[in-house]
Amino acid sequence: MVARPDTIIALRCMSDQVTEFPLPNDVTDEERASARTEIGKHTQIVGAEPRTIRFAGRWIGQTGPIWHFQYLRMYQLPKGFLVAGHDLREGMKVGFAETAEQLPRCFDHEGVQELIEDELRFRGVIGSEHASTA
Numbered sequence: 001m002v003a004r005p006d007t008i009i010a011l012r013c014m015s016d017q018v019t020e021f022p023l024p025n026d027v028t029d030e031e032r033a034s035a036r037t038e039i040g041k042h043t044q045i046v047g048a049e050p051r052t053i054r055f056a057g058r059w060i061g062q063t064g065p066i067w068h069f070q071y072l073r074m075y076q077l078p079k080g081f082l083v084a085g086h087d088l089r090e091g092m093k094v095g096f097a098e099t100a101e102q103l104p105r106c107f108d109h110e111g112v113q114e115l116i117e118d119e120l121r122f123r124g125v126i127g128s129e130h131a132s133t134a
Contacts, residue, residue: 018046019075021053021084023092031091038094039084043077057082060100061119067109069093072116074103074125083107083116100125 021039023032027050036045036053047054057075064071064085072085081103084094095106100120104113120126 017056017058017078018054019057019059021055021073021075022071023051023053024070024086025051027051027086028091031086035084035092035094038092039082042080042082042094042096060125061123063115063119066112066115069112072112074116074120076100076125 021035023035032048032050032053036048039045039053039055044056045053046056055075057077059073060076060081061074062071063074066072068088068090070086070088072083075082075084081097081100082094083097083103083106084092087093093107095103097103097106103120104116107113107116117126
């Protein structure tokens with residue numbers, strides 16, 4: 001069977017809409033369930049494995065370690081933006097914002113906010129405060 005070019009494009013677009021959130025090696029069942037539940041509040045969960053949660057969305061950045069976060073991952077969802085990370089003291093943390101510019105405010109710690117904002121600027125997801133407005 002020969003694939004039509006438009007079929008290949010449709011499959012590519014569909015696969016771009018599924019992303020993964022990695023879980024650490026030492027993740028507990030409680031942390032895994034918490035991450036799945038919190039991510040599932042904002043987007044469709046497509047699948048899960050012991051160390052991965054797959055969901056509708058697109059990866060847009062990652063950062064860490066910072067403060068007591070081992071890592072943070074940022075995603076664009078069909079409706080909004082999500083940041084998820086592994087807090088070494090409190091387990092999995094998930095934040096949601098309607099815009100990418102609001103994403104850093106999902107966390108109270110100023111250093112975490114700055115690192116998320118820097119990553120989003122570096123990846124071109126949000127504009128630079130130094131960018132020309134002309």
